[in-house]
Structure formats: structure tokens, C-alpha cells
Amino acid sequence: MKISKTTGWAAAGLAAALIAAPLPASAEETTDAATGTLEVTRFDDRYADGLFDTTKTAPSGDVDRLNTSHAAQLIDVNGTRHYKSADEDGIYRFTDVPVGPARLHLGYPNNPPGEVLFDATGATSAADITRLATAEYFGPQGVLDIVIDEDGEQRLIGMSALRLVANVIFSDGTPAAGLATVELGSGDDWYPATEYDFRPGTYEAFQPSSYVRHLPGDLGVRVAAPAGYRIADVTAGDVNPFTVTERDGAYWFSSSEVLNYFWNPAFTVTLEPIPDTQKPQVTLVSPTAAGPFQALSVQVDATDDTGLKRIVANIYRNGKLVKSTQTAVTGTSGSHTATVTLPDGDYTVKYNAEDVTGKISETRTFAFSLDATAPKATVKNGKHFTVGEEGTYDLVSFKLSDAGKIDKVSINGTVKDLSNNAWSDVNFIKPGTFGAVAGENTMVVHDVAGNTQTVTFTLN
Ligand SMILES: [Ca+2]
Ligand SMILES: [Ca+2]
Ligand SMILES: [Ca+2]
Ligand SMILES: [Ca+2]
Structure with a gap:
């Protein structure tokens, strides 16, 4: 239907061009500018279906009605302002308007506007209507751009004042x-709704200094359920219940069910907990190696299908619990971290997570060892190893030991890596070897866990 109409206009324009072209040019005709007419029908969409149809009755008993209360204005292609009241039959008629682009202005009853104006020209359903922009012109007015031609133009403009709220509740x-x-949602638009601070759980969309007024047609709601919840049910109504349908993750009713075109219908969206079917899953992020460590930095991450309650990491030695750590968590993913200091030795960490319904993940185990004791360094005796005494030497050698294994030494910052063993040594130190110098020297012995022992000595 729309396509044939568009084709019709195009054909008419083409015919006019063909007829106009052969006309001989004359001074008189070039000054006689072409004009056209515009007829505007304005109605209150009291049966809120976006169409002007007085045979349909809203639940309030009201029917669509012509609106002739406000003057209409047209700014033509030359900027001339045409100001019209409705004729006896309720139509606004603009005549002798120069052809070309023009802008129609229609006033709102209120300032700021508590209504929406829409173009219903040629519409066969509310899906065909479009919202008029609002501009300031002697107060806020709905504006519509029109191209005036010699064949005449007609527009059908509706007005609605529909509001829309969503009450969101838990089950x-x-x-x-x-x-x-x-x-x-209304028309092709979605409007973010904000919660009334005086009424928790009730949401409406606002525009500066006013509520959003919605186009008639399908009115929708979209809610992102919080973690662990889903939408159980959506109803809508005012003094009467409406039929709600679901489509594309949103819920809709037809505004034709609304009591009247200035009413404030409401959705009621009910949220329910998502049934929990899965145990949590746990991952040990740290430690990733067996150590030894000076202290244990444990991190356990967990996920769950609906919601976590806590994550636990317990430390055992020889099968006995020696330290329990845990973090209370919410949401479908979480993390537990703890730093644990315990006596040197071998341990295991056992870790798991519990969800809000009491399901517990698989319990996993990881073995590690702790070493917070600094390594030992002693001077080796025997002329072959050491010449000198009391911290002053011509030549010196050290025996190194650590239960958690010696890693390396550094002499005056020069590092000498050693194979990681409980017993090690560094021999025949004299000026020029391993970074040693004549005079004061500083040797730092490192164990695998990172503990250090510092030894100072003087070389001749
Ligand atoms: Ca209607
Ligand atoms: Ca679960
Ligand atoms: Ca150690
Ligand atoms: Ca090493």
C-alpha cells in the first residue's frame, strides 16, 4: 500500500515535469510563483491506537476526537509565517503556500509538554506513526517538515499523553x-527508566522537567535481572488487566487497552531466583609451585551457576589442620586471597567453595613448603681454604647450609648462582674472584625461599 502510494507521487511529479517543460517561457509566468495547499487534521488519540478512528471506544468510554483548540502555523519556503485556526469542519487549511520545503508547527496544551504529537498520515497501524520533534517557537511546539507541491498536501497529526511505569518485585x-x-519502550525507541526515590522498585522514564510521553502502539518493558535472578512473570494493567506478550527479550501490551490516552499504565515484573543446579568450580591461582616460600600467598578463584557464598583454603601439616582461611563472596564469580605465615616445613593447602544453596565444589589439594629461616655461612678451616682469621683474610672459603636449600651468593653485588642444595660452598675468595675486592667485602647468601644471610669480611 505504501509502495504504490510512493510510486503514485513519483509518477505525478514526472507528469507535471513533462507538461511543464514544453510551456514557452514568458516574463509574466516566471514571476507568477507556483503555490499549493496544505490540509492538517489534528486529533486526540483517545482510543490509543495511533489512528484516527471514531468508531472505536476506549475502556474509559472515550473516542477519538478532532482537536481544534490550538492555532497551527506554517513557515513556508520564503520564511513567511501562515497562522491558521481550524475551519468549521475541524481542518486547518493553508492555501496559496509557495511550493517548496515548509515547516508545520503545532502547539502543545502544556508547557513543558505533557503530550506527544505524531504523524499518522497514511498509517494503517500504530507501527506506521512517527513522533514529531519538539522545538521552541512561541513556546514548545511539535514540528513537521513538509514539501508543499502544486497537487496539495494533507497531514494527519495525532496527540497522546501516555505515561508508562514498571513496578519490579521479587517473588x-x-x-x-x-x-x-x-x-x-514505545515507537522504535527504548527509554532508560529511573527509580522513584520515594517508591523503591517503581521505575519510569523521564525527560528534562517531565515524564517521557509515549507514542501509542505497543508499549514495552525490558529488565536486566540481577545476578542469580530471572524474570518469572510480567503483567500489565491500569484499572483493567492487559494482555502481555513476550518478544525479543521484552514484554509488550497494546496501548489500545489503556483506560484513556493520558493514563499511566503499569507493568509488574516479578523476579525469581534461578534454580541452582551446579556445584561451584574452584581454581588455585597461587601458589603455582611447591616452594619453599617465606610465607604462603594463596589465591583461590571460584565460579558458580547462580551465586557463591564462600571460598575456603585450609592449611594442613601431617594431616592436621593448622590454619583455616576463607572469604565470604557474592555473585557468580569470586576470589579468596590470604597470606599465611607458619613454621618451616611441608604443608598442603585444601581448597573449595560453597554456593548460596550449600553445594560444595570438589575439594582439591596442593603441596608446598615454607622456609622463613636464613641460611648459614661458616668459614672453612684449613690453609688450603682460608688464610687469615677474625674477619680479615688473604684467602677465605665458606661452607653454606640451609634446610630449604641454598640458591646463590652475591659478593659486593656480583651474583654467583649455585645448584640448589641443602649444603653448598663458595671457595677461594680473594681480591679479583667472584666480585671480591681488597678491603671491605659484603657477601649475601640466598636460600630458595628468598631468605638471606649477610657476611662482611676484609681481604688483604
Ligand atoms: Ca485512535
Ligand atoms: Ca551452584
Ligand atoms: Ca632457609
Ligand atoms: Ca641456584
Whole structure:
């Protein structure tokens, strides 16, 4: 239907061009500018279906009605302002308008506007209507751009004042306050809704100094359920219940069910907990090696299908619990970290997670050892190894030992790596070897866990 109409206009324009072309040019005709007419029908969409149809009755008993209360204005291609009241039959008629682009202005009853104006020209359903932009012109007015031609133009403009709210509740009836995403939809638009601070769980879309007024047609709601919840049910109504349908993750009713075109219908969205079916899953992020460590830095991450309650990491020695650590967590993923200091020795960490329904993950185990004791360094005796005494030497050798294994030494910052063993040594130190110098020397012995022992000596 729309396509044939568009083709019709195009054909008419083409015919006009063909007829106009052969006309001989004359001074008189070039100054006689072409004009056209514009007829505007304005209605209150009291049966809120976006169409002007007085045979349909809203639940309030009201029917669509012509609106002739406000003058209409047209700014023509030359910037001339045409100001019209409705004729006896309720139509606004602009005549002798120069052909070309023009802008129609229609006033709102209120300032700021508590209504929406829409172009319903040629519409066969509310899906065909479009919202008029609002501009300031002697107060806020709906504006519509029109190209005036010699054949005449007609427009059908409707007005609505529909509001829309969403009441979001949990299945136990408590309001779902503070939700991040509630959106209300009309026309082709979604409007982010904000919560009334005096009424938790009730959300409406606002524009500066006013509510968003919605186009008639399908009115929708979209809610992002919080973690662990899903939408159980969506109803809508005012003094009467409406039929709600789900489509594309949103819920809709037809505005034709609304009591009247200035009413404030409401969705009620009920959220319920998502049934929990899975145990949590745990991952040991740290440690990733057996150590030894000076202290244990443990990190256990967990996930769950609906929600976690806590993550636990317990430390055992010889099968006995020596330290318990845990973190209370919420949401479908979480992390537990702890730093544990215990006597030197071999340990295991056992870790798991519990979800909000009491399901416990598989318990996993990881073995590690702790070493917080500095290594030992003693001067080796025997002329072959050491010449001198009391910290002053011509030549010196050290025996090194650590239960958690010696890693390396550094002399005056020069590192000499050693194979990691409980017993080790560094022999025949004299000026020029391993970074040693004549005079004061500093040797730092490192164990695998990172503990250090510092030894100072003088070389002749
Ligand atoms: Ca209607
Ligand atoms: Ca679970
Ligand atoms: Ca050690
Ligand atoms: Ca080493």
C-alpha cells in the first residue's frame, strides 16, 4: 500500500515535469510563483491506537476526537509565517503556500509538554506513526517538515499523553530496588527508566522537567535481572488487566487497552531466583609451585551457576589442620586471597567453595613448603681454604647450609648462582674472584625461599 502510494507521487511529479517543460517561457509566468495547499487534521488519540478512528471506544468510554483548540502555523519556503485556526469542519487549511520545503508547527496544551504529537498520515497501524520533534517557537511546539507541491498536501497529526511505569518485585513481594537496567519502550525507541526515590522498585522514564510521553502502539518493558535472578512473570494493567506478550527479550501490551490516552499504565515484573543446579568450580591461582616460600600467598578463584557464598583454603601439616582461611563472596564469580605465615616445613593447602544453596565444589589439594629461616655461612678451616682469621683474610672459603636449600651468593653485588642444595660452598675468595675486592667485602647468601644471610669480611 505504501509502495504504490510512493510510486503514485513519483509518477505525478514526472507528469507535471513533462507538461511543464514544453510551456514557452514568458516574463509574466516566471514571476507568477507556483503555490499549493496544505490540509492538517489534528486529533486526540483517545482510543490509543495511533489512528484516527471514531468508531472505536476506549475502556474509559472515550473516542477519538478532532482537536481544534490550538492555532497551527506554517513557515513556508520564503520564511513567511501562515497562522491558521481550524475551519468549521475541524481542518486547518493553508492555501496559496509557495511550493517548496515548509515547516508545520503545532502547539502543545502544556508547557513543558505533557503530550506527544505524531504523524499518522497514511498509517494503517500504530507501527506506521512517527513522533514529531519538539522545538521552541512561541513556546514548545511539535514540528513537521513538509514539501508543499502544486497537487496539495494533507497531514494527519495525532496527540497522546501516555505515561508508562514498571513496578519490579521479587517473588516474595519485596520491591526490586536499585536495578541497573530497566527500560521502557514505545515507537522504535527504548527509554532508560529511573527509580522513584520515594517508591523503591517503581521505575519510569523521564525527560528534562517531565515524564517521557509515549507514542501509542505497543508499549514495552525490558529488565536486566540481577545476578542469580530471572524474570518469572510480567503483567500489565491500569484499572483493567492487559494482555502481555513476550518478544525479543521484552514484554509488550497494546496501548489500545489503556483506560484513556493520558493514563499511566503499569507493568509488574516479578523476579525469581534461578534454580541452582551446579556445584561451584574452584581454581588455585597461587601458589603455582611447591616452594619453599617465606610465607604462603594463596589465591583461590571460584565460579558458580547462580551465586557463591564462600571460598575456603585450609592449611594442613601431617594431616592436621593448622590454619583455616576463607572469604565470604557474592555473585557468580569470586576470589579468596590470604597470606599465611607458619613454621618451616611441608604443608598442603585444601581448597573449595560453597554456593548460596550449600553445594560444595570438589575439594582439591596442593603441596608446598615454607622456609622463613636464613641460611648459614661458616668459614672453612684449613690453609688450603682460608688464610687469615677474625674477619680479615688473604684467602677465605665458606661452607653454606640451609634446610630449604641454598640458591646463590652475591659478593659486593656480583651474583654467583649455585645448584640448589641443602649444603653448598663458595671457595677461594680473594681480591679479583667472584666480585671480591681488597678491603671491605659484603657477601649475601640466598636460600630458595628468598631468605638471606649477610657476611662482611676484609681481604688483604
Ligand atoms: Ca485512535
Ligand atoms: Ca551452584
Ligand atoms: Ca632457609
Ligand atoms: Ca641456584
